[in-house]
Amino acid sequence: MADVASTSHPMAAGEPAATNYLKAERGFKSWIFTLDHKRIGVMYLWSVLLMFLLGGIFAMLVRLELLTPGKTIMEADTYNRMFTLHGAVMIFLFIIPAIPASLGNFVLPLMLGAKDVAFPRLNLASYWIYVIGAVFGVVAMVTGGVDTGWTFYTPYSTTSSTSVTTMTFAAFVLGFSSIFTGVNFIATIHRLRAPGMTWFKTPLFVWGIYATAIIQVLATPILGITLVLLMMERVFSVGIFDPRLGGDPVLFQHFFWFYSHPAVYIMILPGMAIISEIIPTFSRKNIFGYRAIAYSSVAIAFISFLVWGHHMFVSGQSELASAVFSFLTFLVAIPSGVKVFNWLATMYKGSIDLKAPMLYAIMFLMLFAIGGLTGLFLGALATDIHLHDTYFVVAHFHFVMVGGTVIAFIGGLHYWWPKMFGRMYSEKWARIAAVLIFIGFNVTFLPQFVLGTRGMPRRYYNYLDQFQPLHAFSTVGSWILGLGLFIVLGYLLASLRKRYDAPPNPWGGTTLEWTTSSPPIAHNFEHVPVVTREPYDHSPAPAPAPAGD
Amino acid sequence: MAAHSYAEEKKINTAVLGSLLALTALTVAAAGIHFESPAVNTIVALAIASMKASLVALFFMHLRYEKPINAIIFLTGIAMLAVFLGLTLLDVDYRATPRPANLKPPPGGFTAGVEPAKPGGTAPPAAGEAAQPAEQAPPAR
Amino acid sequence: MSDSAISTTEHAPEHPPGLQHHFAEMEQQADSAKIGMWAFLVTEVLLFGGLFVGYGIMHARFTEAFASAHHHLDRVMGTLNTVILLTSSWTMVMAVSSARAGKQKNLVRYLTVTLLLAGAFLVVKYLEYSHKFHEGLLPGRFYTYAGPHLPEEFLFFSFYFMMTGLHGLHVLAGMIVISWLLRRAIRGDFSPSYYNPVDMGGLYWHLVDIIWIYLFPLIYLIS
Amino acid sequence: MNWLKSILLPAQGTAYAAEHDTFFMFIVALTAFFFLLITALVVFFVWRYRRRGDSPAESQVTHNTRLEIVWSVIPLILVMIIFAWGFHDYMNAYTAPGDALEIQVTAKQWIWQFEYPDGMRTVNEIHVPIGRPVRLVMSSEDVIHSFFVPSFRIKKDVVPGMYTDLWFLPEAEGEHTLFCAEYCGRGHSDMLGKIYVDSEEKFREWQELGDERTRTMPLAELGALLYESRGCSTCHSLDGSRRDGPSFKGVFGHEVKLSDGTTVLADENYIRESILEPQAKIVSSFEGIMPTFQGLLREREVKALIEFVKEQQ
Incomplete structure (x- = not known):
């Protein structure tokens, strides 16, 4: 229990003394002009979940179409739009902002013992720029959609007649929202830590978000310039990517993946950060190898900039570059492995309580292990020749992104739900949904590994009959996964109708956010907390330190 | 910067401006000289520009007098740019450069006078030779 | 992170103007503003960096076309613009020093001169652009230059307009920031204990200058 | 292991495929080992150290340098082996012999x-x-x-x-x-x-x-085969629906309006010319993007395609 120098007077569960941030102000304007990081986090949460729903609908339609070879419910053009929009919405509108902007915005200042993020106005600007980007994305969807794949590879993207320019501009705008969040968090973590909280007394969630912010700030501008160049190529034919004018399509892939590979670490690092919070709390045990995990997060952040070429082993890239990128790719695998082993060691000899967040953490460990290990096939040069652009790659990144980040996001959502909304959710329904999601996910994506190794290319509207059984199996799996996710949404929303019944610290967490009320008061802490102990110190608390040291 | 008084700051800044203008004159002059290969010209120009940029960053942007975190952030940005250029060149320099050798013009598109079937377009790397491709005429279409 | 004992009472004895509620004291606010600003400047460096990488690769690929294309540029105008920007950088840093020293009059004067120099830069840019528009030396599909030219010269002008255009936009944004600072300076908002915005405006302006420092030799002076 | 290899991978057409599959199965073994290790540990820990009542954790050990070095160095060695092996096979795959x-x-x-x-x-x-x-x-x-x-x-x-x-x-x-x-x-x-x-x-x-299979085939049937294999199907439909090219349905023996306003009877010569010099006569409201099949089709194959188009009424 973080030793709060002057303990705030004890609060009866459910009756916060000062009004909490939800009730502090009323009315629509108090939300859309709020500078409170907690409200911005909640607004981000609902917007991000809406986009997850939209992306999920596209996913279900894609899987439904692939139930049978040839036309099942839509034409080839519609299918190409469906998988492109599924990719674009899920990546730019859901998974990149999801954890840092919603849970991160809400929890980071609380964990640091701060009243707010460093630049509240910039935080609000980041949210509204996200909304503007989302609007442009929807406009692109409505005016004919995009059929280039979320990667916008030229020269197809520069010659496609669909509304690629609008979607490119939407992604360009969303880039700024991501940069502003990154800049905000870097300044917050550097300067707004509670007195006594040195770097190594900050929770590992802070390290994960810090590493993510570094990548957001360093990688997103290159996405910005890539998209500007793509728009210039489409509108003015400037000639950098168009081979007819002397340009080089492989150069576009370099520009695109220089952002997009670090972007996949923007997605997974916050997921890992949440797992580093959940496991110690539900094992009632100090984290194993705190510094190892902290250093791994930052190491991943920097090495992730060196490896983008493994997306281009078969693209006609020089053999020398492919060899160098393959070597560097295997270096980035080590910190991820170290983290998984450290989490396992944390559970060793712990006192493990399988509440819903811990259930999702366990699922994360297993699914992320498969995701990470299948990356070995794609990092090795020879096997990547066979497996590149097949369903093996689709299965790999869904195991890491859905099995990793989305499962961690749902786990984090359950972990901080009482703190965010002051209500407990139904544990029974949470367990049912978790089992459904686990089964549905595996039934959907395990067959895709075999589809890939047997040579089924990705983004295929029509496929050979020999692949049909596995596709049917995968489609049925997607229904189960969809059902599980809807149940989660159901009981979480249902919990909002109850009155405040969440205690300040329902799970026995030791980080600072559990020392304030649930939901927290408007400026987070009655008195500025002074930190004297380790972030995950579960050892029985010594005699309380003399007040006001 | 609190250590320096306003007058001292003015002296330092004026000296920095003077050297910046001198370096500008130097780089314009250097561009006039024809070194043996254009690459040397570019390196010289970049070196002078980097000197000017570091002067501006250290003195005008107070990097020299403030907490090192700001300088670290700035240098990390430049390091990432160097990584991006370096690893991309690892590919671009060791691969056949695209030539519009056999491309049909874009439908109603703009070709800027770049005729599609230019003879002598780089042919594929000869069998067994990974690096620089030999300049063979493309096979007759 | 200053470890001075933070008075836990809500109301600090005197509440300096401009100190936001969630900061303990001015130094913490100034430091985080600086870190945030430098992080933002890094994104600008990388944004232009991407363009420089693209330019570098295309230049290496079409060296002779780029060399012959750059003769259309006016080195005198380029050098003049460089001098203008360097001087405006100097006036900007003098403005920051004046704000820190509390010299209100100097601050206003230096900011005004910086604004005028920025305007001069854009005027010179406008002259260069109109010369190019007149001769048809335009990017991509709008390249209609009649005179003798190599086929790939339009690529040079694609990059010329993208890089100097984006830089020009940033100069324009800089002018807006400086005029906002000027208005607040005239109103007397800044004092030796609170001159953060001027400092931040200065950092942004110096970066715009640094980008031009690299842009000038790479585009105007290639042989 | 061969049963797993036959499930996971398609038939082997070249010696390199066999070489690749050995490497592939090596990584499969490695992946299976580590995944089972992690899953076994997780399941065991969750069961063995489940919280009974309000019991605290049995130990609060926070790091063990030797263990941490072991589980960093061993994976590093393994991935370096995978890299080297992968690079070796990659060079075999992408470096062609001289006499090909x-x-x-x-x-x-x-x-x-x-x-x-x-x-x-x-x-x-x-x-x-x-x-x-x-x-x-x-x-x-x-x-x-x-x-x-x-x-x-x-x-x-x-x-x-x-x-x-x-x-x-x-x-x-x-x-x-x-x-x-x-x-x-x-x-x-x-x-x-x-x-x-x-x-x-x-x-x-x-x-x-x-192809001897096609030599004995009746012309119209060969035409149907060529319609698919030569890619005509991607631009010309058989059911009258519009694609990049005009549909074959009901074309033969009827008047066709061309882009230059004139109309022509779609007989054998028109079909032949449209196959060999497609740019000569372009149907109105269509773009002239059809490639020439001159030299791509044998004489018998051209006749077969004409017969096939003739049948599309």
């Missing part, structure tokens, strides 16, 4: 065009002699495609404006499917091809007389 049969491959939106050294051209299919290395010199005419033959375990993008090359040494007679693996638009999933590996005599026979 060189075939020019041109990919264009949604068909593969091949050209042999002796000038013979085929679309969407090639015949190669067994036991002799084949080198493909590939380029694209519009967007990026990717030449992927799963049973040979080879793949390389076909980039417009640039030549990329790929080679294989076929060792299993029979038919191998060719896929396009880089998304290239509407017909991406229809851009399939066939690689027939024949014995030496069958290959020579094919070179002179063409």
Whole structure:
């Protein structure tokens, strides 16, 4: 229990003394002009979940179409739009902002013992720029959609007649929202830590978000310039990517993946950060190898900039570059492995309580292990020749992104739900949904590994009959996964109708956010907390330190 | 910067401006000289520009007098740019450069006078030779 | 992170103007503003960096076309613009020093001169652009230059307009920031204990200058 | 292990495929080991150290340097082995021997065009002699495609404006499917091809007389086969629906309005001319994007296509 120098007077569960941030102000304007990081986090949460729903609908339609070879419910053009929009919405509108902007915005200042993020106005600007980007994305969807794949590879993207320019501009705008969040968090973590909280007394969630912010700030501008160049190529034919004018399509892939590979670490690092919070709390045990995990997060952040070429082993890239990128790719695998082993060691000899967040953490460990290990096939040069652009790659990144980040996001959502909304959710329904999601996910994506190794290319509207059984199996799996996710949404929303019944610290967490009320008061802490102990110190608390040291 | 008084700051800044203008004159002059290969010209120009940029960053942007975190952030940005250029060149320099050798013009598109079937377009790397491709005429279409 | 004992009472004895509620004291606010600003400047460096990488690769690929294309540029105008920007950088840093020293009059004067120099830069840019528009030396599909030219010269002008255009936009944004600072300076908002915005405006302006420092030799002076 | 290999991987068409599969199964073994290790540990810990009542954790050990070094160094060594082995096989896969049969491959939106050294051209299919290395010199005419033959375990993008090359040494007679693996638009999933590996005599026979299967086939049936394999289906429909090209339904024997306003009777000569010089007469409201099939079709194949179009009433 973080030793709060002057303990705030004890609060009866459910009756916060000062009004909490939800009730502090009323009315629509108090939300859309709020500078409170907690409200911005909640607004981000609902917007991000809406986009997850939209992306999920596209996913279900894609899987439904692939139930049978040839036309099942839509034409080839519609299918190409469906998988492109599924990719674009899920990546730019859901998974990149999801954890840092919603849970991160809400929890980071609380964990640091701060009243707010460093630049509240910039935080609000980041949210509204996200909304503007989302609007442009929807406009692109409505005016004919995009059929280039979320990667916008030229020269197809520069010659496609669909509304690629609008979607490119939407992604360009969303880039700024991501940069502003990154800049905000870097300044917050550097300067707004509670007195006594040195770097190594900050929770590992802070390290994960810090590493993510570094990548957001360093990688997103290159996405910005890539998209500007793509728009210039489409509108003015400037000639950098168009081979007819002397340009080089492989150069576009370099520009695109220089952002997009670090972007996949923007997605997974916050997921890992949440797992580093959940496991110690539900094992009632100090984290194993705190510094190892902290250093791994930052190491991943920097090495992730060196490896983008493994997306281009078969693209006609020089053999020398492919060899160098393959070597560097295997270096980035080590910190991820170290983290998984450290989490396992944390559970060793712990006192493990399988509440819903811990259930999702366990699922994360297993699914992320498969995701990470299948990356070995794609990092090795020879096997990547066979497996590149097949369903093996689709299965790999869904195991890491859905099995990793989305499962961690749902786990984090359950972990901080009482703190965010002051209500407990139904544990029974949470367990049912978790089992459904686990089964549905595996039934959907395990067959895709075999589809890939047997040579089924990705983004295929029509496929050979020999692949049909596995596709049917995968489609049925997607229904189960969809059902599980809807149940989660159901009981979480249902919990909002109850009155405040969440205690300040329902799970026995030791980080600072559990020392304030649930939901927290408007400026987070009655008195500025002074930190004297380790972030995950579960050892029985010594005699309380003399007040006001 | 609190250590320096306003007058001292003015002296330092004026000296920095003077050297910046001198370096500008130097780089314009250097561009006039024809070194043996254009690459040397570019390196010289970049070196002078980097000197000017570091002067501006250290003195005008107070990097020299403030907490090192700001300088670290700035240098990390430049390091990432160097990584991006370096690893991309690892590919671009060791691969056949695209030539519009056999491309049909874009439908109603703009070709800027770049005729599609230019003879002598780089042919594929000869069998067994990974690096620089030999300049063979493309096979007759 | 200053470890001075933070008075836990809500109301600090005197509440300096401009100190936001969630900061303990001015130094913490100034430091985080600086870190945030430098992080933002890094994104600008990388944004232009991407363009420089693209330019570098295309230049290496079409060296002779780029060399012959750059003769259309006016080195005198380029050098003049460089001098203008360097001087405006100097006036900007003098403005920051004046704000820190509390010299209100100097601050206003230096900011005004910086604004005028920025305007001069854009005027010179406008002259260069109109010369190019007149001769048809335009990017991509709008390249209609009649005179003798190599086929790939339009690529040079694609990059010329993208890089100097984006830089020009940033100069324009800089002018807006400086005029906002000027208005607040005239109103007397800044004092030796609170001159953060001027400092931040200065950092942004110096970066715009640094980008031009690299842009000038790479585009105007290639042989 | 072979049963798992036969489930996971398609048939092996080349020696390199066997080499690749050994490497592939090595990584499968490694992955299975580590995944089972992690899952076993997780399940065991969750069961063995489950919280009984309000029991605290049995120990609060926070780090063990020796253990941390072990589980960093061992994975590092393993991944370096994988890298080295992968790089070795990669060089085998992408460095063609000198004496290979060189075939020019041109990919264009949604068909593969091949050209042999002796000038013979085929679309969407090639015949190669067994036991002799084949080198493909590939380029694209519009967007990026990717030449992927799963049973040979080879793949390389076909980039417009640039030549990329790929080679294989076929060792299993029979038919191998060719896929396009880089998304290239509407017909991406229809851009399939066939690689027939024949014995030496069958290959020579094919070179002179063409595919013996098609020689005995009635013209209209051969036409239907060519309609699919030569890629006509991607632009010309049979049910009257409009695609990039006019539909064949009800064309033969009727007047056709051309883009220059004149009308012409669609007889055998018009169909033949439209196959061999498509730019000569372009149907109104359509673009002249059809490639010429001059030299791509034998005389008998042209007749077969005409018969096939004649039947589409």
